[in-house]
Amino acid sequence: xxxxxxxxxxxxxxxxxxxxxxxxxxxxxxxxxxxxxxxxxxxxxxxxxxxxxxxxxxxxxxxxxxxxxxxxxxxxxxxxxxxxxxxxxxxxxxxxxxxxxxxxxxxxxxxxxxxxxxxxxxxxxxxxxxxxxxxxxxxxxxxxxxxxxxxxxxxxxxxxxxxxxxxxxxxxxxxxxxxxxxxxxxxxxxxxxxxxxxxxxxxxxxxxxxxxxxxxxxxxxxxxxxxxxxxxxxxxxxxxxxxxxxxxxxxxxxxxxxxxxxxxxxxxxxxxxxxxxxxxxxxxxxxxxxxxxxxxxxxxxxxxxxxxxxxxxxxxxxxxxxxxxxxxxxxxxxxxxxxxxxxxxxxxxxxxxxxxxxxxxxxxxxxxxxxxxxxxxxxxxxxxxxxxxxxxxxxxxxxxxxxxxxxxxxxxxxxxxxxxxxxxxxxx
Numbered sequence: 241x242x243x244x245x246x247x248x249x250x251x252x253x254x255x256x257x258x259x260x261x262x263x264x265x266x267x268x269x270x271x272x273x274x275x276x277x278x279x280x281x282x283x284x285x286x287x288x289x290x291x292x293x294x295x296x297x298x299x300x301x302x303x304x305x306x307x308x309x310x311x312x313x314x315x316x317x318x319x320x321x322x323x324x325x326x327x328x329x330x331x332x333x334x335x336x337x338x339x340x341x342x343x344x345x346x347x348x349x350x351x352x353x354x355x356x357x358x359x360x361x362x363x364x365x366x367x368x369x370x371x372x373x374x375x376x377x378x379x380x381x382x383x384x385x386x387x388x389x390x391x392x393x394x395x396x397x398x399x400x401x402x403x404x405x406x407x408x409x410x411x412x413x414x415x416x417x418x419x420x421x422x423x424x425x426x427x428x429x430x431x432x433x434x435x436x437x438x439x440x441x442x443x444x445x446x447x448x449x450x451x452x453x454x455x456x457x458x459x460x461x462x463x464x465x466x467x468x469x470x471x472x473x474x475x476x477x478x479x480x481x482x483x484x485x486x487x488x489x490x491x492x493x494x495x496x497x498x499x500x501x502x503x504x505x506x507x508x509x510x511x512x513x514x515x516x517x518x519x520x521x522x523x524x525x526x527x528x529x530x531x532x533x534x535x536x537x538x539x540x541x542x543x544x545x546x547x548x549x550x551x552x553x554x555x556x557x558x559x560x561x562x563x564x565x566x567x568x569x570x571x572x573x574x575x576x577x578x579x580x581x582x583x584x585x586x587x588x589x590x591x592x593x594x595x596x597x598x599x600x601x602x603x604x605x606x607x608x609x610x611x612x613x614x615x616x617x618x619x620x621x622x623x624x625x626x627x628x629x630x631x632x633x634x635x636x637x638x639x640x641x642x643x644x645x646x647x648x649x650x651x652x653x654x655x656x657x658x659x660x661x662x663x664x665x666x667x668x
Contacts, residue, residue: 241313243269244346245339247327248667254322256299259330260667261339262347266314267303269337273318273330274301282308290318292329293336297321311347312354345664349657352649358389359649359660363603366664367450374499375449375597382600391439392647395432395613399641402428406634425633426624429617432640436614439601445592446602448533452494452501453591456528459538460545461508464558464574468538469493469506471574472584490524497588498597505532534591539568552590556583605656606647613643 243263249256261269267280273291280286282305290297300319309315320330335341348362357365364383371377382388402425457465470476473493491506507525526548529535535553537545547553555568560578569586572579588594601607620636645651 245334246342246667257327293332345661445596463538467574616640
């Protein structure tokens with residue numbers, strides 16, 4: 241493969257920068273830039289001088305022999321000091337010795353093409369790099385560790401066994417195997433359908449891991465929303481005033497609960513009257529509530545606020561330090577901190593749920609592949625139950641097999657592959 245090179249670490253001042261080279265001639269390039277006595281032993285770090293473009297730096301060099309490298313090709317890494325110009329000088333030297341600048345995601349793409357990882361594993365790596373929470377790192381690591389690919393291939397294996405029986409029926413019609421084949425196809429389709437439904441059940445939780453759990457604080461004016469909002473954040477983000485209607489627009493803050501991001505929105509108090517500006521704030525508050533994953537409703541006696549249907553609610557009685565105890569999930573005090581820890585736990589339980597911590601289905605591409613496979617399997621199941629021709633049932637099974645192959649990349653289109661790797665940074 242053509243020799244490619246890139247700076248693999250973030251640009252800027254730092255302790256160490258890494259310049260990665262992969263492809264035919266990587267070892268020969270290393271020998272020219274990093275003179276040392278004796279041969280390079282694979283997987284061993286050597287300390288010495290790196291001859292960059294116009295200067296010399298003292299650093300480390302490591303050689304990975306194909307196929308035992310990330311890309312599956314001969315690969316060399318130079319670990320130099322982390323100044324911007326130092327890394328750039330080392331990189332420019334690799335180019336002058338015959339390498340070309342790598343494209344975005346080209347190292348990972350080569351790893352995929354050389355069978356070092358599946359397409360979904362590559363997406364998991366990208367998810368880890370872009371992670372904004374511990375949960376997103378964990379979910380990305382499960383994907384990178386081929387968890388979803390293994391599930392997809394296990395389901396493909398079941399379908400393949402059904403297809404093998406169908407092929408035998410077509411090759412030996414005199415044996416009259418159709419009834420047994422259709423029965424086996426039906427059982428196989430049911431088994432795979434159950435596994436697909438289990439995976440699809442993760443998708444909502446997976447989206448929350450990636451995007452965060454949207455929690456909207458709502459209630460009447462002066463119910464204590466802004467004070468509770470600040471208390472949950474741990475700093476003063478919203479203006480707190482005894483005057484009703486102080487909050488006019490949506491205020492956003494972020495906290496992390498058990499590694500999951502929660503996006504908190506403080507909203508205008510809900511009431512019928514008010515100035516034009518306040519009414520606009522109320523309209524925005526109502527729209528935010530409709531799109532929330534969870535409502536944190538500060539309940540006042542007899543307030544009669546109408547909340548949107550279908551959105552989970554945690555009801556809170558605020559200002560417990562003033563003796564205001566109401567019939568609700570929790571009574572809290574933003575001033576003293578009473579009930580705040582219990583409230584955080586309740587937000588996590590109802591907004592995300594501990595059973596979802598192992599979710600790893602969050603890519604829309606994976607969801608669409610599973611939905612297509614499910615639809616094809618349902619057709620196969622209906623055909624098998626109705627005693628359809630074995631060939632027709634087999635066609636639906638093949639469609640399901642192909643759909644599941646899109647997850648690992650086995651049957652993914654070139655356009656999809658191109659789009660996935662174009663999102664990666666240069667050097668990865």
